[in-house]
Amino acid sequence: MDVIASDSSSFDGLASMLEGYDCPAILVSVDYRILAINQHYRDEFGDVPLQQSKRCFEVSHGYSVPCDEAGEDCPLSATLQSGRKERVLHIHQTPRGKEHVDVEMLPIHDSQGQLLFFVELLRSVSVASVQDSSKKLVGSSKSFNRMLEKITRVSHSDASVLLLGESGSGKELVAHAVHQGGHRASNSMVTLECAGLTDSLFESELFGHVKGSFTGAHSNRVGLVELANGGTLFLDEIGDVPLSMQVKLLRLIETGAFRPVGSSTVKHTNFRLICATHKNLAQMVKAGEFRQDLYYRINVYPIHVPSLRERQDDLVLLTNTLLKRISQRKEYHLTDSAMQVLKQHDFPGNIRELSNILNRAILLTDTNLIERSTIQECLEIDRELDPLIDTSSAFQPLSITDAGEGREWLDLKTAEKRYLSELMAFHHDDKEQVAKVAGISLRSLYRKLE
Template sequence: MNIIASDSSSYEGLASMLEGYDCPAILVSVDYRILAINQHYRDEFGEVPLQQNKRCFEVSHGYSVPCDEAGEDCPISATLQSGHKERVLHIHQTPRGKEHVAVEMLPIHDSQGKLLFFVELLRAISVASTGKANNKLVGASKSFNQMLEKVTRVSPSDASVLLLGESGSGKELVANAIHQGSSRAGNALVTLECSGLTDSLFESELFGHVKGSFTGAHSNRVGLVELANGGTLFLDEIGDVPLSMQVKLLRLIETRSFRPVGSSTIKHSHFRLVCATHKNLAQMVKAGEFRQDLYYRINVFPIHVPSLRERQDDLVLLTNTLLKRISQRKEYHLTDSAMQALKQYDFPGNIRELSNILNRATLLTDTNLIERSTIQECLEIDRELDSLVDASSASQSLSINDAGEDKEWLDLKTAEKRYLLELMAFHHDDKEKVAKVAGISLRSLYRKLE
């Protein structure tokens, strides 16, 4: 075949082949030239002047060299090395700005096995953003894109997913992205925070109960498993599930059947399971603190959610995005020196801590420009609380009956409660807002204010 040697008009017959795909598709030569595009591509990304012999990396990224020479993964290069189709996740320039796009590259050979060209399929990823939308994953760093690529692969399936990452790294948002990218997106995503629950409370929350089944059960209650029927059940901090309850959870996962507390009626629920933890479950299995059979049931497709330290390249993007989410009416900006102060901090609390710091900064600044001194003041609040916690812990280790230790602990609790009460007053008793600013759950806020 001598089709490669002819001009772009020779590809009109081949271009019709692209219309058979249900997503944007382009025909690319072995030297990166875009030969044809389908109507889906025109609708989503616009027209491409084929007569100008534009190359794919010029149109998609504005690069002057192929992606792998610009520091990114190149699907053509990967396909040439493997000899079969490859998939990568890129951030493309689109008429709407920069967007995450899953790229699948299909090599096309002639009957003698000679590589003729590639078909490139592009699917925009709606669950992630480069900073424009609320309730979406935000990022552009390599570690973020590696995580997002796994999210887009597993989302359409019904496989159980285990999210592994530090507290505050955004595991709940990742769970939501998995749900939104699945066929279950039209049904509920039901979340159970497993930490701090007793055996009886965990069982009641998960399976529900009938009236009179225990003291305080004044009416029937539908459990979260039943509410998740047809949707996704997200068990956050699965490592905190009481060992005595893990066998019941295992039975639920294996049979998708359960009984409400106090009932003899067996119910069924068809849900997709997503779990998350900041703990090392493999070590817990070895220590006898987590059932091995349950571990293998939930660990079908593990995804590492990177810490903020692992995605430093996203700090500026995340900061700007969080500031927009914090205040819809007033636009805040950080000075260069203020941003530098954030870059020098290691964020043990990850994105949740960054959000807390920025919330404080907007409260402490008198203008819409956040200075370095304001950021340092926000960071100092955490340092003071940490020092109180450290002092209290050291005191407790010396003697449980030490009166000075008791005073230390009371001082810490008093300082924490005073801080929360001040936030309550500032936010006019809006508990959800206060919990968000303080970086704790609503349940924890109620407990700390008692």
């Protein structure tokens, strides 16, 4: 491909054209120089001294070399290679600090096909943060950014999304991010936890029921699919949907039609479907445990939600964020040695396990500084509660000799009861919060408390 320098007539016209975009836009030369910016860019990212011929990677990232030479994807380089527009998710320097930005690079050619300029469109990603955030996804690792790029691509459509990832990796937060990034964000996102539901309970929860349709149906109940009308329906652990119910779910997805249990009236609903599972649905299809037609209906746009092991670069950020979410009244910090213990842990329970550990640490510490020994004690609790779970880390488990001759070893039931009692006291009997911290359903919590 031939690449030539810009000429003044083309430059003037394109510089004016930038104001026609409804997002921040810059005009870039083939050698990375920023030639013009629009008002949206000034409002969101600040002014750029054009007379200094600043290069895009200097302004957006503070790099001294192009992005691809600094270990990141470069949309300009990708466009040069492909000859067409390219799209990349980057972390940019902004007046508010580092932020995720969706970058689209458009090549501008002359009538002979020679490359003149690039128009770079920048759209901030509001559903995620590179810094501590109480309500957003947080992360900056490569695996996190790959996931976030897929979220930004699919959010504005109505395509069905299938979230694939280990338990505790944050699939529900990702589902909320997909919902919030789309045009249905002003309407509700309704969640159904499919694990542990019988056929009748699943049908009643999903479609609702009329009074007298079965024993205990003392009044009419609106189903979740009706509540999700205009918004998003999130089916968590879709792999646990009873096989006999999958055909009814398939019909709902394909037609939007359903009947409440015990009713002859057909109703209609319109929702965006997001499903999540930690299971291998393809293998379940081969084994006859999951319908193939349903699998292809929900697997329109799969997104891999990385495990915490794949996001080691995000561990410090996630830890600081979770500490702020857990305790809004008092600020806690980990010592460097305590953080080293966490970095050497495998986290089979992923972010949910990290949250549990930090909750315990806050209960066990007497100051706002969480020491290495406290984190070690928190990890030791996991070994006592469930020795079948591999929670290996850099330090060896405490033996009875290590702990002292007076160490009291609790049976599993007593240890669990004490743990839940402490959580209930800490969260002022807020059962929904306790269930979330403990990593169990609200139904399971009630059962254990009884």
